[in-house]
Amino acid sequence: MKRVIYIGCSLFFIGCMSASGETAHNQVSKITKFNTLSMNKVLDELGFPERCDTFLIQEIVGEFRIELLNTYPLTNPKNRKVKIKELHWKDGDYNITLWFHQVDGNWVVLDGRRWHKNVDF
Secondary structure (H helix, E strand, C coil), rough: CCHHHHHHHHHHHHHCCCCCEEECCCCHHHHECCCEEHHHHHHHHCCCCCCCCCCEECCCCCCCCCCCHHHCCCCHHHHHHCCCEEEEEEEEEEEEEEEEECCEEEEEEEEEEEEECCCCC
């Protein structure tokens, strides 16, 4: 039984990997290396974003932004008016999105994702 579970898990992980060792095209990866960096530091590293959006936490709809509610749950009324800046970059065949929130008056990275351009949300 252990062998069957091991083989099944191995096949799952192999299926999630491409020949280059990156996650498969249908995977979305969490990016943590930018967490808590200032917007200026991120712009120095990634350059000017393709797109920038600003929204309130209470406006979150859909799965793409849902994890932001782990930091700012709507059960706390104070969180509903928290502003988030969402910046998007292209990285070859991949997209990068970073979400910024204000900490002591400075915009810093709260969370981020990287995904293949063919992924639909």
